[in-house]
Amino acid sequence: MLKDNRFKGLTANDIKQDVIAGITVGIVAIPLGMAFAIASGVKPEYGLYTTVIAGILVALFGGSRYQIAGPTGAFIPILLAIVLEFGYEDLLIAGFMAGIILLIMGFFKLGNLIKFIPRSVTIGFTAGIAVIIFSGQIENFLGLAGMEKKEYFHETMLQIFDKLPTMNWYSILIAVLGVVILVFVPRIFPRVPVLLVALIIPALVAYIFFPGKVDTIGTAFGGISQSLPSLHIPEITWNKIINLLQPAFVIAMLGGIESLLSAVVADGMTGKRHNSNRELVGQGLANVITPLFGGIPATGAIARTATNINSGAVSPLSGVFQGVFVLATILAFAPFASHIPLASMAPILMRVALNMSEYKSFAHIIRLRSSDSLVLAVTFLLTVFVNLTVAVQFGLLLAMVSFVKRMSEVLGVEKVIPSHLKDEQALKDEKLTAKCPQLAFFTIEGPLFFGAADKFESTITRSINQKPEVLILKMKHVSYIDATGGNNFTSLIRDFRKTGGTTLLAEVNPDVLEAMKISGLYEEIGSDHIFNDASKAVDYALHIINVPKCSRCGKKGATACQVFQESQKLQSS
Known part of the structure; x- marks a missing residue:
């Protein structure tokens, strides 16, 4: 491993800045951690545990000064598919295996190889993920009753149309209130943590004016545990390793791509340089340890990393302080989270989906009408209608064939x-x-x-x-x-x-x-x-x-x- 100089030369004022940045990012990370966990088919506290453990480990052992790690929207389709097919226990094993793959990639200095994945593939599956996240929140937005989690997009959409008569107007009111807050609060009060406000105000409105009329975290998951996560080693068998190897590899590739992309964004914002191989090691270590405490797979989060930088972060300690703040919040306020309506989380995830869709880049590549357009379209459609694992494999294969054809013409x-x-x-x-x-x-x-x-x-x-x-x-x-x-x-x-x-x-x-x-x-x-x-x-x-x-x-x-x-x-x- 290369020598780590990220903590050298820190002053008391630098540490103060990191504390402020860590708390700021923590306020943003709390609602996202819960929302991403729920959308992935697991309890909201597992997303918070991931935010705490992965955030601290990546800050300490990663390759970027400013990287903030945790659960992200990109993982939602693959994690939900694993939960539906194999269950939560096997999701932990898949995350553990993905961590080992990332460690191997980091130790063998394969960080630069991820840069060779074509942009048409990454935009294709990212846009597909955005569609899945957005469509998956329609049920919570409308408050539909009797909905079951489905693995495939078309199954979800058919079920939504079938359940439209069960719409809950109280849920719609809460969701619309969340949309209004997300749109207008940043314009009027730009320094206010809008995501937290978009959870608290709808929760207060629902609790005061029509209690018991909308589904909440408490009614759906029984509330959030007000305790530290306990160590639990999942039962790993050879058959499970074989069955989960493919999704684990996709988790590792997706996590590696997103974490390095986030580190590159941080470099552009600060003028610093990250170490890509060290970053993979940090991400791998986080994904090996986090499942042992019930956490889901994690990666570098671009939006939270950017928030960290804009909040004045100086060193990786800001990521550590973010994890500590989230942990303290769990211990102090977990019971209150049970009153948060699921309908108030829907607009937050829908906004995440829109932000990650890169619709402008998507439209630009499609208009090219080139082999890249075909790769993009195939990857997108397979992500939406089949699954992310198949989409990434076919996208890369098609991109490779296209590359070979172009090179043969050279x-x-x-x-x-x-x-x-x-x-x-x-x-x-x-x-x-x-x-x-x-x-x-x-x-x-x-x-x-x-x-x-x-x-x-x-x-x-x-x-x-x-x-x-x-x-x-x-x-x-x-x-x-x-x-x-x-x-x-x-x-x-x-x-x-x-x-x-x-x-x-x-x-x-x-x-x-x-x-x-x-x-x-x-x-x-x-x-x-x-x-x-x-x-x-x-x-x-x-x-x-x-x-x-x-x-x-x-x-x-x-x-x-x-x-x-x-x-x-x-x-x-």
Whole structure:
């Protein structure tokens, strides 16, 4: 692990600033922690436990000065799906496994690999998650009775339409009041913690004016425990590990992406630099320990991290103070939380969904009508109508296929006439490429990998149907060659050799040359047929070609062959 300098040089005033920032973020984190837990199908206190434990651990062991970790909206669909299929106990195991995966990624310095996940994939599943979160809160907004948690979007929507006659107008009134608070309070009182206000005022209105008319945390979950979370080690079996490996991997990837994205946002706001691998270790450690105390998976939260910075945070201690504040609030005020209406949480989660949807970026990529548009659309639709696990897998697979296709199109195979064989008259000749039928010269540009190997071989094979005696390949701009490219290259050389031809290579990239030596392609070509300079390869070719057998110059004699003449000039100079 790299040396941690995030706590160095702190003054008393810095610590004071961190305390203020921690309390501010804690006020924001409390309603979100409960709301995200409820939306994930678990008790609200589990979200608060996650806020406390993960928030402190990521602050102490993560790679960013300002990262605030906890439950986030991005996890809701995958966590709810796990709870519905496997149960809460197995959700803890999946979170524990995700933590181990993140630890492994951090220790093996794989933090930078997450940056290579295409934006079309991330926006696709993020927008899909936003749709699921928003639609999942319609029942609480309308106060529908008899609703059951469903795994699939279409099942939820069909159930909502079926239960519309059970609408509770008191719930709608509370939800509308929450919307009004969320919209207008920030404009009138910008420094007021609007999320907390959006919970407290509707709760007071419901409790005073129409008690017992709307569903609350107390009626749905029996209230929040006013005690510290206890250590509980879930029963882990091999079958559970196999069944939960796929969702655990998605949790780890999603958590890694969101935490590093949050750290990048913090870097942009402060001018500091985070350590991506240390951040993964911190996130992994948090997700290993948090489930042991009943907490759900956690990651870096962009909005809370930004709030932390805007509140004057100086060091990771602000994250620690945030966790301590939330814990103190649980111990002191947990019984009062039972009176919070579920309808007042619906607008908060709906706003979270709108904020995370990135609808402008979504519309922009769709309008491109490119392969990115297809990747985005497929990832989005699979997230909404199937599940996040399948969506991420297919999105990445489709993005990879699209990338391979684009890279294969980058490979260029161009037939040219070497400078030794050009003169002013020849440059005007429309049949320039036929000037010397015994010599074929090609410039290859781009990576020679499995997606482009067939194009490389077929293009050259079609171009040498006249069966020249010498084939020169200039490979200065071939940056990479893989096993498939090497195999097709070998087939081309062998087939050309069977016709009596000789292949020469010129200006080969050192890395590509080393790969050829390892694969045996270097010996197949022969070291005497590989040149550092293309002109030297042409010089060598001029000594190989058979002038009397040339279809153009053989009948006129050797002195009529411009290649032969050039050769004689070179030998006499």
